[in-house]
Amino acid sequence: MHPAAGTAEASLLRRVAAGDANAVRECIAKYGGLVWSIARRFELADAEDAVQEIFLDLWKSAARFDPNIASETAFVAMIARRRLIDRRRTRRRRPTTEQLPEVAIDQAARPDACAEAAQAARALDQLRPEQRRVLVLSTCHGMSHGEIAAQTGMPLGTVKAHARRGLISIRAALLGVTEETP
């Protein structure tokens, strides 16, 4: 069972699923900033369109939220990332002239946002700096491995390996299992 299970936080999306108009408003107020921040890092130019699509997905997926599996914050972030990744299917490659948002790699900005964020922040601290950098650029900024290689100067194979192993480590920390051989 997830640490957030049974807390008051767990009930908002269920109320949305039940058609509670006030819950919709509360949800936008509570998670709007998070979704906006994540979307801005993936798509600086089209963040507004992306955020609207994410919330449409969220209303549709609200009934699937299970507080025994994850916290509401992590669930919202997962829906957001899935939509942003899916948008990349049709989006052309990020123009090289587009300025990338600032990347905070060294320390977690909001480790207290939810239990998973705290665990992820601790697990990130255990990674090598270059591994952490690749993982953050990939997961928080939606950069492709090729873009990361171009920006960091690391070989593409190294970028892929760092992203893969980093994600395996974070997942293992969240599941509380011993890391499987990458």
Next chain:
Amino acid sequence: MTGSSKQDPRARELLIERAQRPLDDRELWELRELGAEDDDSFDFAAASVAVAMTPGEQMPEHLAAKILAQSPAAASMLPAQIRTLAGVAPPRPIVEAPKPVTDIAHAREKKRSRAAVIVPWLAAAACLMLAVGAWWWTRTQSPANVAEAPPPSKAREELLAKAPDVTRVAWTATADPNAKGASGDVVWSQREQRGYMRFVGLTPNDRAQFQYQLWIFDKNRDEKFPVDGGVFDVSSTGEVIVPITAKLNVDDATLFAVTIERPGGVVVSKRERIVVTAARKS
């Protein structure tokens, strides 16, 4: 978070990829076939990193109002209520008394009939814009505006010259009739995760009948699940150079094998017709 610690290795690779990039249709199909599409543990891991590492910013108020207006809850709200609920100040003081329901219904009806006239014009305008956009895009994508990729033969030479870890292995033809007299080599850089296949004398294919497909066996993966190196055609018995398009990261390539598959390729090869192989020392 749902996730089995003992996953099928191929499913695990696809789930890791899904958490970072859009999967193509074949990969999505494969994930479904492996019964792993509901495992969101890697997606949750990536989302948790995103939450931890992303500083909170305020969403613009007009956007919050727009989202609320698009929500299922908006169906039962009037525009002014939406603005209020979203915490957005109305653009100007509302001085009019609320209109009776019949007036609103009448206004909606009027709006609908206006829409019946306007919509076809808007559609026509949109088509025109699309046509102009397509024309403009075609023009801007002309060779003069696009940095041309070097031809495969030149790119292969560059890789051979510049990649310090590049390896070249000669193909060994099998007894398959299409491989009779075939030769060539495969060039691969582990570090750059790219390479090229060169063939001479491999039977040209009719892509409506069958296509060739490359498989890369990785020392660190189950040999039942080699990495798909791409589907390709051979148009002549002369020298043909084909770029390798590995769908997944290859840690340590040990064997390259080309099979004959149905048009479009397959997710898992039955390996009924292998035409050439090249073993690489890891």
